[in-house]
Amino acid sequence: MQYYFAPLEGITGYVYRTTHHAFFPGVDRYYIPFAAPNYTKHFKNKEKQDMDPANNAGLHAVPQILSNKADETLWAIEEMADRGYEEINLNLGCPMPTVAKKKKGSGLLKYTDELDAYLSGVFEGLSKRDASSPDVKISIKTRLGTDTTEEAEGLVRIYNRYPLSELIVHPRSQKDLYRGKADREAFLLVLRESTNPVVYNGDLQTPQDVEEIAEICAREGRNMDSVMIGRGLLADPSLVRECRGGAKVTSQELGAFHDALYKRFQETLPGDSVVLSHMKELWFYMGNLFPDGGKCLKEIRRATRRAEYEAAVRVLLSTCEVH
Ligand SMILES: Cc1cc2nc3c(=O)[nH]c(=O)nc-3n(C[C@H](O)[C@H](O)[C@H](O)COP(=O)(O)O)c2cc1C
Missing domain, CATH: 1.10.1200 (Non-ribosomal Peptide Synthetase Peptidyl Carrier Protein; Chain A)
Known part of the structure; x- marks a missing residue:
């Protein structure tokens, strides 16, 4: 099993990531909280610092883009690729009302035509890069709907049109915010239907939670190769070590x-x-x-x-x- 540290804006910046890695090595990838490019095609200083390879030395870090515009996303992808990042993650999960209102993050999910047009613009742009450009893989981190996780079925049909390195799924809707339980049925539907590799994210607090989700997937005949953990790792920074059979933090x-x-x-x-x-x-x-x-x-x-x-x-x- 591979373990990914979820991006947590305002918390898991480079200072937290590198300190965590020094004290609790073993996390396979750290996802960098989102950078939100806009028409000015400049990153904010904080975003630049956070994705600066010198500030992520020794980590496998993956930068993330929050946008609904293909041209701005393509600009940001080139900037990140030039810094040496091989995987770039698109944020289709952020539930913050200020973000969702602008049809970004999980606020874009219910506008399926716009979502499809956005992804189509991104992948078309990528197909036109010249051969000398560094290779990049695109992964997506998504919720399963804006209003309800019943939107999952339509979403997976759209995601299946694109060659994603991974589809990281937090099975809640934007409206759910962090309330209630993650919808495992909706997750299983995506797991069954997705042609892209799927990663589970949501409410994993203990090694038993990770085992349970792996077992649920195995019952569906699918191996869960990777999980992403956010708040569980903030609460217990040794959680990945425990999942690998090691000791809990003292x-x-x-x-x-x-x-x-x-x-x-x-x-x-x-x-x-x-x-x-x-x-x-x-x-x-x-x-x-x-x-x-x-x-x-x-x-x-x-x-x-x-x-x-x-x-x-x-x-x-x-x-x-x-x-
Ligand atoms: C304070 C906070 C900040 C977050 N920032 C981001 C972010 O920048 N990008 C993103 O994709 N998700 C973000 N998330 C969502 C988490 O990455 C994760 O998907 C969510 O917390 C569910 O996983 P968990 O139950 O393991 O925490 C954030 C969540 C919280 C609580």
Whole structure:
């Protein structure tokens, strides 16, 4: 089984990715949160930094594009290919209402003619690249509908028209956001119908969850070669190691990971309040490792100064056990 770290905008930037890789090696691919090209054909500084190969040294990183315009996407693909990326992922999953309203991410899925025209423009453009251009593979990360996962059947028919290296499926609709359960029936439908290799993504929190999804696929006569994990890995950064039969993170190890990240955030982010808000967002997930840590986690959330924050983290890690 191959394990992919899902892109999580605002969290898994290059500082997080490289620090995670240093402490918890074993993730096969890290997907870079989306870059959103526009008519100016410039990446934002943050996007450039995040896809800079020097900031992703030693990782297998895959950049991602969020767009609904073939020309802008083709421009971004060339930029990424020039930086040496061999796989580029198209984001058809983002559920944020501001994005979806513009018919981007999972907001494009219900406009099937526009989705098809977008993909057709991208693949036609790629077929016209000159022979000296570096090879690129295109993968897609998708939800299974805008309004409902019943849109899955129509979507897979469209995706089947294009040679994708992988179709990564998060079986929720845009309207679902992150509510309820991932729709495994809709996923299985895609798995059965897709002519492109399919990767499962959604709600994998434990090694047992990964085993279960692999078993469900095996019952359909399909091997699941790869899974993508997002929030589960934020909550437990050792999750892939555990899936490979290794040990769960200890408080001490989490402390070392935390300290390295905290230091690098201080070096790269503008000011304490931005650093603390990044750290608190991580604790929103990692806090789940400490079922008895309620009081300490509350202190972490309430901290407004570095000294308060650091003291609260020290108390949590020295008095509470990871479970
Ligand atoms: C804070 C946050 C940011 C995200 N950013 C992106 C993104 O940049 N690109 C993308 O394709 N998906 C993004 N996602 C979706 C995740 O990659 C993933 O598909 C989703 O969380 C479901 O997987 P999980 O249950 O393993 O977390 C984001 C999700 C969250 C919670």
